[in-house]
Amino acid sequence: MVSPTYNPQFRAELDRRKQQSVLQLLFRTARLTNELSLARAQGALKLPNLRAAHLSVFPHIDLEGTRSTELARRMDISKQAVGQLLDELEGFGVIQRAKDPADGRARLVQFTERGALGMLTGLKLLEGVEDQMTTHLGKKSMQDLHRTLLKLDQLLSSGALRGE
Amino acid sequence: MVSPTYNPQFRAELDRRKQQSVLQLLFRTARLTNELSLARAQGALKLPNLRAAHLSVFPHIDLEGTRSTELARRMDISKQAVGQLLDELEGFGVIQRAKDPADGRARLVQFTERGALGMLTGLKLLEGVEDQMTTHLGKKSMQDLHRTLLKLDQLLSSGALRGE
């Protein structure tokens, strides 16, 4: 057998596969979109030091408040790790910790007014990104994309592809 | 103004936006796909210790060999950082360093036979993932997805959305 490394046919096949992959496009666009979103969130909250890790806490905070141990459970990381992120977010003025009336040991993590407004603004900005995409790609493409990603998400989450 | 944190309308709006976002789906599916791909690459090369950072070097290695400084330039990281990744990949038996006939200081990073075959296998496995997705989502959906992601990639890479 010819060494695959120097076989031109092999090389061409490799190049072709690299180019075409839907998966690589998925990675790439997700990374670019992620960077864009973080930049916009930093802008909306006026917090240039906001990191992706901070952002990842947000969707787990219920608006009535959530205990840090519950956040840790939802995010599947230790309560100590969550604690540090919350310290920083508190320092940013984005969240606050209030006494939990139901339990003297516990404290409820809540958005501050600033944080809640900022998050809403951030989400609006994300919608803005989507609107811009829709403008460039067309409404039908975006609807198809949404539908397909929703199914893809279900497929990946189901574990049907892990078994192979 | 009512505090947004406790306004039920505000909350409903937040929830609705969280659900609907194409962007969040994009992040999520990309992350899941990434995890799946790494797992398959680890399987194909029989290297459970292979990390995403190692994988990120692969597409930059030309089959005729590439200098580590060139890899660093392409990946936009320091040559020292690349060097360490290459040390590990060499330890795994995936790449080798050969003398560069054109320059006595330089060495060409190349795939070993094992690495090249593994990479091809890995790419075939990625294609396998795509095939499975196609089976589940339908051929037309996958074609549309591909087309849309290609355009989205160009849009994001162009910087047209960064200016806002």
Next chain:
DNA sequence: TGAATTAGTCAAGTAAGGTTGACTAATTAC
């Protein structure tokens, strides 16, 4: 031919994003 540049290595340091273990204070289970 000498000076400046370049390829790669060695060593140390850094920041992010965690982990584990030990502890206090409050709560719940019996």
Next chain:
DNA sequence: GTAATTAGTCAACCTTACTTGACTAATTCA
């Protein structure tokens, strides 16, 4: 009422994925 559990903090440590600075050896510039 006491024992076991739970919420949260403090401190130390770990890995990943880098960075910077200093160095050697080979090459290119003038």
